[in-house]
Amino acid sequence: MESGTPGGSGPAEPGPRLRGLGGALQAQAQAEGGCCAPAVAAVLPAGGSGERMGVPTPKQFCPILERPLISYTLQALERVRWIKDIVVAVTGGNMEAMKGIIQRYQHKRISLVEAGVTRHRSIFNGLKALAESQPNSRLSRPEVVIIHDAVRPFVEEDVLLKVVTAAKEHGAAGAIRPLVSTVISPSSDGCLDHSLDRTKHRASEMPQAFLFDVIYEAYQQCSDYDLEFGTECLQLALKYCHVKAKLVEGSPDLWKVTYKRDLYAAESIIKERISQQMCVVMDTKEDEEHVGRCLEEMLKNELNHVKVMSGRDLQQVILEQCYNFVCVNVMTSDFEKTQKLLNVLDESNLSILYPVVVISVHFLDNKSIPFGRKMEDLMQIKELAREVKKRNILLCGLLIYYPQDEQKLQESLRQGATIIATLIKERDSGLIGQLLIA
Incomplete structure (x- = not known):
């Protein structure tokens, strides 16, 4: 496992800053009879190839205003002071590039682990880095872990606080958004079989948060099929630990950069914020x-x-x-x-x-x-x-x-x-x- 924690004071950040939210966890812990807030870490799977984007560079490393997309996501998490550690899972081929990003943009509290061949395997590698003591590692087992996508750069502190607070109470929590399009199920001959009532369903988004012992146990019990083809972490907590996740309404800016056009949309948002x-x-x-x-x-x-x-x-x-x-x-x-x-x-x-x-x-x-x-x-x-x-x-x-x-x-x-x-x-x-x- 590699870590990146360059010293010195970091550069300023644009946009409104939510103040006092770090103290909200502290206040809640004291109200419940505890003396301190829960230890919180974050895991970012960043081993994707960007196949759907149709560009040779993995989307998390695509530049926006000449800066890699993943750097914006790291910045959004770093400015939340109560997140103690941020573990990023990247492929071996991108490990040196990721170290360069950490150094150039003065990111802090970042540790790197090798990504797996699938999303779930990458997350599992990140969880293992937090759970298992490694020589020369500064990581420690947290009480709550946030799982977030490396290509969702606009997550705000209030949403992170909501899912962490809900996870501490329920064991698991995740952000959701209303469906934009109606979901339909086709038959084997390519015709409409049935459609879902859009008002009764929601889109699962990130961030998600879990009591660390819950999600780590779920991954340890995962079948190879789940690790290979699964995408939903909340479902793993339900399937293997019988923990029903609390669903938290997310904000419109939680969308994921998936296609090439999303890069232009993200750039437009960033330009607007810093102007x-x-x-x-x-x-x-x-x-x-x-x-x-x-x-x-x-x-x-x-x-x-x-x-x-x-x-x-x-x-x-x-x-x-x-x-x-x-x-x-x-x-x-x-x-x-x-x-x-x-x-x-x-x-x-x-x-x-x-x-x-x-x-x-x-x-x-x-x-x-x-x-x-x-x-x-x-x-x-x-x-x-x-x-x-x-x-x-x-x-x-x-x-x-x-x-x-x-x-x-x-x-x-x-x-x-x-x-x-x-x-x-x-x-x-x-x-x-x-x-x-x-």
Whole structure:
């Protein structure tokens, strides 16, 4: 068994964080007369070949925004602090690749085991790693174990808490969702035999959770047929341990990346999540009136769905998991302010998990600087953008014409705000180093 636990502080994560849920298990344990919350571990089978996706790379390793899908799932579990260990079952051929993912994206509490030839065999290998003491292993037998798919990256802490709490009470629990399509049974000649009442049935989803002794005993008793062809863990607990699982209503984002089109859907969701806020950094004093302030106000007015923050305290903004920055250069025609911002971002390790978008905004006033000279100064953005792309920072330039006519200025600022919003939402690497004009 291999383990990966790189040190150092991990990068920030986007989206809302559910706070206090870790204490919910603790509170429940105390209410029941116990002194501590149950030890919880997770097992992720990740040995699939991605045959249904029709791509040569197993789907769990397919890139989304240049980062493997499984890394997003690990991140979702890692940020749940009460999950003590995460065991990932991967094939021998992908073991080194998985170690590289753990190291590159600074994943923690991860241990690797060799996957089996089927899903159930992979899960069984993960359970055995938790149950059996191994030399140099930091794993310990948990009270409750979560089983989750490596290709379900959007699981939230509240769902994990619900299934773990239910499993502690009932022995087993699993997330379910309403059926989208009616299930029918064909006859041997290919005709309709009968259909099921969709309102009386549910789709079994992940995560699922079990008292460890229940599910481990079930797997130890499994027939070869179950291990070879079975897919439902809850059924094993029922069949071999007579434990009826508590069914927990899951959220719509528990869907599984199965087909190639699902990769695009997952990418769209991730882009949406990390585009909810932007930070505006300026090279002038806070109370100083200038065209840059007008742009900031335009961004706030035009982008109702985006939180626009001031970059007075960049470290705090980074801690708030902002992945979008607009650097407004008013006093200078070069990239001095933008370069300082890039240096801060580089030191923060913010771009390890997600690409950070930086838009360097410049204003053109023909009365002060000739157009040709201004453009010549700004063309260095291409070289600068190529350099920071190595650190997963997407740099673009925006030049806003600064006419004296108030109406035209407002139109330019509004167009600039639209361009900024599009660059942030699309995160198109093909626009890196481009100088756009509003």
